[in-house]
Amino acid sequence: MLGKTGVDDMLEGLDGATRLFPIIGDPIIYVQSPQRLTSGFAARGHNGICVPMRVPEGDLAAVMDGLTRTGNVDGLLITMPHKFTAFSYCTTSSERARLFEVG
Numbered sequence: 001m002l003g004k005t006g007v008d009d010m011l012e013g014l015d016g017a018t019r020l021f022p023i024i025g026d027p028i029i030y031v032q033s034p035q036r037l038t039s040g041f042a043a044r045g046h047n048g049i050c051v052p053m054r055v056p057e058g059d060l061a062a063v064m065d066g067l068t069r070t071g072n073v074d075g076l077l078i079t080m081p082h083k084f085t086a087f088s089y090c091t092t093s094s095e096r097a098r099l100f101e102v103g
Helices: 004-013 033-043 057-068 085-089 095-098
Strands: 019-023 048-055
Touching: 019 033, 019 057, 033 048, 057 085
Parallel strands: 019 048
Antiparallel strands: none
């Protein structure tokens, strides 16, 4: 987890060039990866932040459309209940994902 100095450093670097990595799911209150990923970005000097987003099941299409149109979103992390449905929105997929027949 980020300490006070780490948070201050991270916030100092947020600007129009910041890259976004939303994590979407519902519920989302239990995720801990945003802190770890954002700390990792900061430790490597990467101007990025992982942002948790509560997205109810019926809203996935609208959110995916909006995130696809957002120029500074560099990637998504998907958790339940969207893990399998979200695969259909991917423009690329790994051999491993196809092997597990996620889509």
